[in-house]
Amino acid sequence: SMAAPFVAAACALLLSEDTTRTTEDMLNILEANKLTNWTKPKYGSNWATYASLCNAFALHLGTNESELSQQRTAKPIVSVASGEYNDLITVEITCPDEDATIYYNTRYGNEVTLTNGTVYIMPLEFDATTELYVMAVADGKLPSYMVYRYYISNYTVVTYTEGDFEITNTGKITAYNGSDTQIVVPDTVSGITVKAIGKDVFKQKSITSIQLPSTVTSIGESAFSGCTSLTSVTGGNIMFVGNYGFDSCTKLTQFDFSTLRIISEQSFRACKKITSVSNNYLITIPTNAFYECSLLKSIDLPNVKYINNYAFGYNTKLDTLYLPKVQTIGNYAFSNCTSIQTLELPSVKSFSSGGGQFFRCTALKTVKLVNLDGNISSNTFGECNISKIILPKISSIVGNSVINLSSLNMLYIPNVSNIATPFYANESNSQTTTIFAPKLKNINEIPSKNIKLYCTETLTYLANITSGSSYSVSIIAPSGCYANEWATANNFSFTDSNNMTNIGTVSASYAFNGVRFNFNLSNTFELLGYADSVLHAAEYNCGEDDYYFEVENISNISGNGYRSFSIFVENYPGTGTLNVKGVYTIDGMTFKTSAVSAGSAGSGFNYTLYSKYDVNFDGIVNEEDVKYITNVAVGLIDSSTLYSSVFNLCDVDGNSIIDAFDASAFDNKMSINGYYITSTDNVVSYVRE
Numbered sequence: 001s002m003a004a005p006f007v008a009a010a011c012a013l014l015l016s017e018d019t020t021r022t023t024e025d026m027l028n029i030l031e032a033n034k035l036t037n038w039t040k041p042k043y044g045s046n047w048a049t050y051a052s053l054c055n056a057f058a059l060h061l062g063t064n065e066s067e068l069s070q071q072r073t074a075k076p077i078v079s080v081a082s083g084e085y086n087d088l089i090t091v092e093i094t095c096p097d098e099d100a101t102i103y104y105n106t107r108y109g110n111e112v113t114l115t116n117g118t119v120y121i122m123p124l125e126f127d128a129t130t131e132l133y134v135m136a137v138a139d140g141k142l143p144s145y146m147v148y149r150y151y152i153s154n155y156t157v158v159t160y161t162e163g164d165f166e167i168t169n170t171g172k173i174t175a176y177n178g179s180d181t182q183i184v185v186p187d188t189v190s191g192i193t194v195k196a197i198g199k200d201v202f203k204q205k206s207i208t209s210i211q212l213p214s215t216v217t218s219i220g221e222s223a224f225s226g227c228t229s230l231t232s233v234t235g236g237n238i239m240f241v242g243n244y245g246f247d248s249c250t251k252l253t254q255f256d257f258s259t260l261r262i263i264s265e266q267s268f269r270a271c272k273k274i275t276s277v278s279n280n281y282l283i284t285i286p287t288n289a290f291y292e293c294s295l296l297k298s299i300d301l302p303n304v305k306y307i308n309n310y311a312f313g314y315n316t317k318l319d320t321l322y323l324p325k326v327q328t329i330g331n332y333a334f335s336n337c338t339s340i341q342t343l344e345l346p347s348v349k350s351f352s353s354g355g356g357q358f359f360r361c362t363a364l365k366t367v368k369l370v371n372l373d374g375n376i377s378s379n380t381f382g383e384c385n386i387s388k389i390i391l392p393k394i395s396s397i398v399g400n401s402v403i404n405l406s407s408l409n410m411l412y413i414p415n416v417s418n419i420a421t422p423f424y425a426n427e428s429n430s431q432t433t434t435i436f437a438p439k440l441k442n443i444n445e446i447p448s449k450n451i452k453l454y455c456t457e458t459l460t461y462l463a464n465i466t467s468g469s470s471y472s473v474s475i476i477a478p479s480g481c482y483a484n485e486w487a488t489a490n491n492f493s494f495t496d497s498n499n500m501t502n503i504g505t506v507s508a509s510y511a512f513n514g515v516r517f518n519f520n521l522s523n524t525f526e527l528l529g530y531a532d533s534v535l536h537a538a539e540y541n542c543g544e545d546d547y548y549f550e551v552e553n554i555s556n557i558s559g560n561g562y563r564s565f566s567i568f569v570e571n572y573p574g575t576g577t578l579n580v581k582g583v584y585t586i587d588g589m590t591f592k593t594s595a596v597s598a599g600s601a602g603s604g605f606n607y608t609l610y611s612k613y614d615v616n617f618d619g620i621v622n623e624e625d626v627k628y629i630t631n632v633a634v635g636l637i638d639s640s641t642l643y644s645s646v647f648n649l650c651d652v653d654g655n656s657i658i659d660a661f662d663a664s665a666f667d668n669k670m671s672i673n674g675y676y677i678t679s680t681d682n683v684v685s686y687v688r689e
Helices: 003-017 023-033 050-056 482-489
Strands: 038-040 045-047 083-085 089-091 101-105 124-126 130-137 147-153 165-167 172-176 182-184 209-212 232-235 276-278 298-300 320-322 342-344 366-368 388-390 396-404 410-412 418-424 432-436 450-454 473-477 493-496 504-511 514-522 534-542 545-551 555-557 562-570 578-586 589-592 596-598 631-633 648-650 656-658 669-672 675-678 683-686
Touching (some): 003 023, 473 482, 504 578, 504 596
Parallel strands (some): 276 298, 366 388, 410 432, 432 450, 473 493
Antiparallel strands (some): 089 124, 101 130, 130 147, 514 562, 534 578, 562 683, 578 589
C-alpha cells in the first residue's frame, strides 16, 4: 500500500520542522490537513488518487527548509460536487485568497501544476465525463492543496431537423422520419405551430427520450405504444392521451401526469417504471389505463369519480390510495394489487356487476365502504385475507366466492337481506367469524367455519347443516324467532338478544322520593366499533304499567370504558318491585340487558337529593352542569323522609343560592331568588351533556 510510506514521509517532515511534536500532535495535524475521500458514482466505492494521497498527509507543507515558514494559499472552492449528471453542468471556481490565480487541468490522471494548468477566467461547462484538477497560487504564498472533482455525464447535445417531421395544417405531427433516439420536437414545422402528436407517430420506435414544445396538448392513439426504451417525456402541456398512447413503455419513469384532463383505454398500460400518479383534473380512469404498472406505489386522484374495468389491476406495489370522490368501481379494477392493506373509500356507491374488484388483494386487512349500495358479486374480495369488512348499506351478496372467511373476524352488513353462496373458507381454520346482519331474510350457505350470527325475526331461512360437521354456529337473536328454533334443532348455541349479560350493566340507588338507575353500555361489546347508529334507551315496569323512553346525547366517560346514562324515577313509593332494563339499538338490532329490580325501600333508604340538571349528581348545580336554569325538579319534599339532608343550589356563576336548608321550610312549590323548587312528571330522564 502507498499509504504507509506517505504517512511515514509526512511524519518525518513534521518532526524535522519541530522535534518536540508527539505522536498525538502529528496525528491531529495529519487529520486536519487530509482530503475527504471522493466517490466515483460509476463504481460505487471510495477512491484515493495520487493527488488526494499527497494532500491527505501534508506532503506539501514544504519540500525544503526555506518553505517551512511560508504560508500556503487557501484551497479553491469548486461549486459543483463530484457526481453523475444528466444535464449540461456549469462549474464556478473561487478562492478565499482573492488575489490568487486559479489553475485547472482536465487531462485524465494529470495533477495540475503551474506549467500544465490553464488559468481560470470564467465558468466552465461540461457535457461529457470529466476529471477536474484545481489549485490556486497567491503572491508570497505556497500553492494551495489541490482540489479534485470527477463528473460522470449522461448529457447529450440533441439537435433536430425540421424536415424529419410531417405536420397537418392544424398542427398535428403525423409522422417522424428521422433516426435519432433522443427527440426534440420543434415549436413549429413548416411555419405551423405544433399542437398534437398523431396516431402511431413513434409507435415501437427505439427512442429513449422526447422533449415536446409547450404548445402540445394532445397525444394520439398508439403514438408511443411499444416504445420500450423510452424513459422520459418532458415539456408539453398534455391534456389528452388517446387509446394505447403510452402502452408498454416499460422503461418510462419521467412523465408529468398533473396536466391531464382525459386519458383513454390502456393509455399507460404496462408502464412498469412509473411509481406514482397525481392529478387534480381527471374524472374517469378508463379500462386498463394503468394495468400492470408493477412499480406504481401511490395514486392521488382527488376528483376521480369512475374507475373502469382492470384500471389498476396487477399493480403489485400499490399501497396508497387517495380517491375521496370515487363513486363506481369496475370489474377487477384493483385485482392482484397485493400491497393494499386498508380500503376506505367514503364516496363509493356501486361496484360493476361482474365482480372481482379486489380479487387476490392478499395484503388487504380492513375494508370500510360506508356508502356502497346495491349488491356485491362474484370474487369481489375473493382470495383475500381480510380481517374486517364493513358494508353498512349493501342489500345483498350474490354470486360465487365473493368473500374468503378464512381470516375474517367481522362481516358487518346491517342492511343485507339475502346471502346467496358468497363464502368460502379453510375448514382447518378455527377462528370465529362474526356476521352482523339484522335484516337478513335468508342465507343459502353456511360455510365450513365457526360462525357467530347476529340476526332478528326477519330471518326465515338458514341452510341445512351437514350431519357430523366439526364447526359451530352461534346465534344471537330474539327468543322465539326462527333463528332460535334453527339453533335448537341443530344443537348450536343460542343467546336471547333481549336478555344479554355481556353488553353492559344496570345499577340502582335510592334517591329522595324515588330511584335512580345508572346504565353502562360496555365499549368492549364487539359491535360498537362498527356501528353507524347506536340508540340508547331504557324500559321499566312497576305493577301493571310498562314504560319506555329514549335518551339522547350519551357521552363516553373517560377512564371506565362505558357509554353511560341515568334515569330518575320520581315519587316511587318504596313498595312493590320496579324492574328496569337498558335498551340499545345498534344499526337496527335491539339488545337488552338483564333486568335490575328495586324492591321495597324500608327504613334503610339512603336519601340523596338530586337535580335532573345536576350532571355529576354531587348535589350542586353549577356552571359546568347547566347553562339555563328555569325549573329544578327534585320531587315532592316531605319532611318525614328527608332526614335533614343538605342541598346546595347555585346560579350559573357558581354563587350559592341556598345552603344547609331545613326540609320543613319548603312546601310543594317555593320561589327562591327567581329559581323554583317544584315537582314534575312521574318520570324524569337525565341527559348527559
